[in-house]
Amino acid sequence: MEAKNIFLVGPMGVGKTTIGRQLAKALTMRFVDSDHEIEERTGADIPWIFDIEGEQGFRDRESAVIEELTKLNGIILATGGGAVLDERNRTHLMNNGVVVYLRASLEKLLQRTNKDRNRPLLQTENPKQKIQEILTQRDPLYCMVADIIIDTERRNVSNSVKLILSEIKKLSEA
Secondary structure, eight states, X not given: OOOSEEEEEOOTTSOHHHHHHHHHHXXXXXXXXXXXXXXXXXXXXXXXXXXXXXHHHHHXXXXXXXXXXXXXXXXXXXXXXXXXXSHHHHHHXXXXXXXXXXXXXXXXXXXXXTTOTTOGGGOSSOHHHHHHHHHHHHHHHHHHHOSEEEEOTTOOHHHHHHHHHHHHHHHHHO
């Protein structure tokens, strides 16, 4: 396998953490989730950071963590959904590994996130509208950084992992 790192990007609820863990097992690589890393380092959960520092405070922490993690070798990194908003993050991701954009429909994302209170951006009157705004804003950025695009809509975790492995193999042979 040629990829020194594999970075998963995509909106919240698409399966970056779940798929990332299975992908790491399949490749015997270390799995890291940037949101979990931030929580571990700060001793605070993401909603609390958003409450206290605002979204920008969180994004600053996220950028520092992504810069550090993308310098490592042999990791699978699940990024936060908004990581691509920062140009520095996009550059670090594109320059240090294979970027896989995991995508799903608005309806599927809403279904997967509707009970999750750990998503500060969705604590709103209209989560569906918020997810649509997020997709509209971020989809072009996800596409820009992606080496591979995988639709997780009708795929289970195992099938998504197999497809990612197959696509990475094609990239390394190209």
